[in-house]
Structure formats: C-alpha cells, structure tokens
Amino acid sequence: MSLDTVVEDIREEARARAEEITSEAEAEAEEIVAEAERDAEEIRNEREAEVASTIEQEREQRLSSAKLEAKQKRLEARRTVLGEVRDAAEEEIAGIDGDDREELTRELLVAATEEFDADDELAVHGHADDEDLIESLLDEEGLDGRFAGEYDCLGGVVVESEGSRIRVNNTFDSILEDVWEENLGEISDRLFEQ
Template sequence: MSLDTVVEEIRDDARARAEEIRERAEAEAEDIVAEAESDADEIIEEAEQEAEREIEQLREQRLSSAKLEAKHERMRARRDALDDVRSQVEDQIASLDGDERRELTEALLDAALAEFDEGEQLAVHYAPQDAELVADLVEEYSSAEPAGEFDCLGGVVVESETSRVRVKNTFDSVLEAVWDDDLKDISDTLFEDQ
C-alpha cells in the first residue's frame, strides 16, 4: 500500500468521523433547541397564568374597593339626608306657637314637677321665647319660680334648690329620645326603595 493510499484512507476515515460527530452535534443541538423551546413554552404559559391571576386579583381588589367606597358614599348621603330631616323637624318644633306650644310646654312642666318631692323649691328654666308662657304656667305652682333662659327649642329644665336634682324636659330632649328610639324606622321609611 502506498503512502498516498494510507493518507487517503486516514483522510476518509477522519471525514467520516467528522461527519458523524457533526451529525451527532446537530442532533444534540436540535434536541437542546427543542427542549429549550419546550421549556420556553412552559415558562411563557406559567407567566401568562401568573399574569392572569394577578390581573384577576387586582380586578377583585379594585372592585372590592369600589364597592366599599360606594357603600361609604351611600351611608354619607343617608346621614346627610337624616341630618336634613332632623334639621327640618327642629325648625318645625322651634316654630310651634299658640295653644299647641302652650299645651306641650305645660305637659313637659307637669311631668318634670312630678319628679320632685312636694314642697321643694324649684327653679324653672325655659327657652328664650317662652319667658312669658312659663311665667304664666308656674303661677299655678307655689313651689316653682321662673329661673331664666335655657338654650333649647322649648320646654323646661327644672332644678331643685335643695336636692341638686335637675330634670330636663325640653323639646330637644324629647326629640333626641324619639330620634334615638326610632332612627331605624325613620331610616327605613326614608330609604325603603334602596
């Protein structure tokens, strides 16, 4: 065998091995690329799912926040409406006059005086506009005297000079008691369609 033949055989063998190595490398590269693409697809899918979860969570948070804000706004509007109603009622009470005011004031005075022992000296305070009315009403009671103005819509505040007892029977206190007792009914009536 000649040297050229041996060299040619070695070259052919080297080429064949190089081709085999190249094919194996290409196959491995294709496997690596396929696996990387598969991994990338999984990563993309997981990222999309995570993004969807985060979007849904954010949407739920915003919806919950909006519902809470709407509830606060409704409550604020109801509170404002109730305040307006109360203010209107107070205005109507303050504007009572004539026989109606006299009858109510007399009933409140009688109820307040009934809380004290007979014979106690009593001071009767009244709304600024009721000085004459209260002076006329207390004439019937020997133990009661008008004692000056009290900041209220009407009615009386009676104090004992000896026992330090005070009975507040004002239009304001009656309104407060009725308002507190019936607030739910008032609110239900005002907002029954909501």
Template structure:
C-alpha cells in the first residue's frame, strides 16, 4: 500500500465521518427545530387558552356588574314608584273631608281617650286645618283641650302632663302602621310578583 492510498483511505474515512457527523447534526438540528416548533405551538395554545380564560372572566365580571347595576336601577325605580304611590295615598288621606273625616277623628280620639282615664287635663293636637272640627268633637270630652296644631295628615295626638303619656293617633301613624304591615303585598300588587 502506498502512502497515497493510505492518505486517500484516511480522507475517505474522514469524509464518511464528516458526512455522518453532518447528517447527525442535521438530524439533531431538525429534532431541535421540531421540538422548538412543538414548544412554540404549546406556548401559543396555552397563551390562547389563558387569553380566552381572561376574556371569559372579564365578560362574566362585566355581565355580573351589568346585572347588578340593572337590578339596582330596577330596585330604585320600584322604590320611586312605591314612594309615588305612598305620596298619592297620603294626599288622598289628607283630602278626606266632611262626615268621613269627623268620624275618623272621633274614632281615633276615642281610642286614645282610654289611655287618659282619670286625668284632669288632656291636650289634643291635630292638623291646623282641622281646628274647627277638633273644637266641635272636643265638646263631647270633659277635661280635653285643644292644643297647638301639629304637622300631620289628620287625626289626633293626645297627651297629658299628669301621666306623661302621649298617644299618636294621627292619620300619619295609622297609615305608617298599615303601610308597614302591607308593604310586601303592596309591592306584589304593584309589580305583579
């Protein structure tokens, strides 16, 4: 074997080894690129899922917030309607007149008078516009005097310094009791619940 043949064999072997290394390198590079592409795809998919979760959470929060706001607005509107109805009822109660007003005033005064049996002086307060009515009604009660007018829809507030008792039998207090006792039913009728 000549030196040239040995050199050529070494070169062939080196080329074959270089080709093998290059081929392994390309394979490894393809594996790395393929793995990187899979990782990139996984990262992209996870980012999309996370973005979708974030969007869904924000959507749910905004929807929940909008529902809460709508519910609050609905409650405020209902409250306003109930207040309007209450104002209308108060206006109608204040407008009661004639025999009906006299009868109601007597009934409320009779109910209060029981608390003041034995008292020498009892003061009866009522609406300024009812002064004449109250003066007439009080003629039937011994020891009952007309006091200063009070702000009310009608009826009477009765008190005695001797017993330190005050009975509020105004239309306002009666209306308040009836209103409180029937608030749920009033709401149900107004809003057909």
C-alpha cells in the first residue's frame, strides 16, 4: 500500500466520519427544531386557552354586572311605582269627607276608647280640620274626653288617657300602613304581573 492510498483511505474515513457527524448533527438539529416547534405550539395553545378563558371570565363578569344593574333599575322602577300608588292612596284617603269621614272617624274613635277604663279622661288628637267633628263625636258617644290638639295625619284619631300611659293611634295613616304592609306582596304582584 502506498502512502497515497493510506492518505486517501484516511481522507475517505475522515469524509465518512464528517458526513456521519454532519448527518447526526443535522438530525439532532432537526430534532431540536421540532421539539422547539412543539414547545412553541404548546405554549401558543396554552396562551390561546388562557386568553379565551380571560375573555370568557370578563364576558361573564360584564354580563353579570349588566344583569345586576338591570335588576336594580327594575327594583327602583317598582319602588317608584309603588310609591306613586301609595301617594295616590293617601290622596284618596285624605279626600274622604262628609258622612264617610264622620263614620270612619266615629268607628276609629270608639275602637280606640275601648282600650281605656270608663272613668279615664281622654285626650283626643286629630287632623286640624276635624276638630269640630271629633268634639261632636265625643259628645254623641258620651265619652269623657276633649280635643287635645292637632296631629299630623290624614284623618282619624290618636287617643291618650290623662291618667294612664296608654296611647292608641287609630289614624287613617296607621291603618293604611298596616294594610299596605300586609298586602304589599299582592299589590306588587297585581301591578307587575309577568
């Protein structure tokens, strides 16, 4: 074997080894690139899922907030309407006059006096315009009492005893309040039938 042949064999071996190393390096590089691409795809998918989740959460929060705001506005509107109905009822009651007012006041006065002893001297308060009516009802019913002054109400009476600590509020207002509270659900249902 000649030196040229040995050199040529070494060169061939070196080329083969170089090609093998290059091939292995290219395969390794391709594997690294493929792994990097898989990692990048996985990261992109995770980020997309996070973004989609964030968007969904924000959408749900905004939707929930909008529903709450709408509910609050509906409740506010209902309160306003109920307030207007209550005001209209008060106006109707305040407008009761004549025989109807006399009969209602008589019933409220008699019912209030049943809470006191027969010998109690009664102080009766009422609407300023009802002073003469109350005094005449006290006389007609034979009750020991006097009109003791104005009471801020729509009508009716507030009766107190000079000797006891009892006070009976039989005003149109107190009766309206009781009826209103007892029937508020029904009133609301009728006004806002769905």
